[in-house]
Amino acid sequence: MTQRDRFEAIYDAYYPAIHQYAARRASSSDDTADVIAETFLTAWRRIGDVPEGDRALLWLYGVARRVLANQRRGESRRAVLAERLRDELAADRPVTPVDLAHVRAAFDALPERDREVLALACWEGLTGAQIARVVGGTAVAARARLHRARRRLAALLEKQAPSTTVMEDA
Template sequence: MEAIYKAHYPAIHQYAARRTNSPDDTADLISETFLTAWRRIADVPKGDDARLWLYGVARRVLANQRRGRSRSAGLAERLKEELAAARPATAGGPDPVREAFDDLPDRDREVLALAYWENLTGPEIGRVLGCTATAARIRLHRARRRLAEALGVTGEGRTFAERGLRGEHL
């Protein structure tokens, strides 16, 4: 296998690089091609025929990647449509809580969503985010404060924002 890899890597790399849009896709194509060759080492022809066999494998791997992307895009579109249809319409115009939430940095939105939409506790949020429970609680506190500031509410008004995050009627 090592001899096959050394002899044919440059050709397979060029083949992959010419047919993919990113270095990551190129690397995936190369690795899947040589993984298939390793698994089917008994089927790999000798000499220069091995290069042609590898091209055939790479071609099929690339086709599988493209089909997978196409299915993923189709699924994403269907989910987007379903979610848009399922999102409750706000009576009386724009939703100030949703707008303020959408304007927050990604980091704040994620911690708030984990707390209010997924009903996770501080330690659970910490595990999801890969930090300590204390760090998660601090992040949540700061995100709540930034949301309240964006809404222009303080003290008791924060419950208004928190109910809006949970999707409750305000």
Template sequence: MTHRDRFEAVYDAYYPAIHQYAARRTGSADDTADVISETFLIAWRRAGEIPEGERALLWLYGVARRVLANHRRGDSRRAMLADRLRAELSAQRPERAAGPGELDHVRAAFDRLPERDREVLALACWEELTSEQIAKVVGCTAIAARTRLHRARRRLAAALERRPSSTIVMGEA
């Protein structure tokens, strides 16, 4: 029996059992699919080591069990990293001069700009890139980047001048 034939026989015989095993122990269909695919990938790589008969199912259960343990450890590491990153980012976040609702008109004007304009403005303002650096990021010449940035700033200024009347504070009219 070839490597492929051995794997296909094991896969056909035991896929339903491994699917049920993984589904009972995971929280989502995506996680179940990941466990199944990793289990059978290992089985493919080690097809020559898979025992004969029903012992093959026990072997696959053992592989699936270790795959699940790896997933749990990975999830735990990702959660700890995400918590640490959130803490670092919140500690580094500069205090805003304006309150949360005071800049809604700026956000709305920015969001109404074409994607091209938003991208060069964000690169210039948020990432503090020069025109030459922006050119490398967007794949154009420095002159074209300066022109795009200049035009984007003009369009943003025009959009800000068209501030909707609903955002005018009492007493401004």
């Protein structure tokens, strides 16, 4: 029997059991599929280590158990990282609350091309030459495009700026 034949026999015989094992322990169907795939990938790579007969199932359970443990550790690390990032982002917010709804509305009213270059310049801190590399084209064209986008944004902000005049009682 070739290694491929042996693997296929193990897969056919024990797939249902490994599927049930993983489905009962994983948090989603995607995680279940990942556990099954990783378990049988390990069996394929280490086919010489897989015991004969019914002991193969126990070996596969052990592999699946370790795959699940690795999944949980990964989820835990991602949760800790996400929490740390949330804290860092919260710390970066301005202390003084500023109503930027009119700025967001003006930005959203711009054409996509303008929003793209403004976002690259303001949010990512790119220069005209760097923007040119991202969007394609020359540095001169990118700078001109950025200049026009800034002018259009300024015009929209002027139109949408909250009124600063106070109405007096007559």
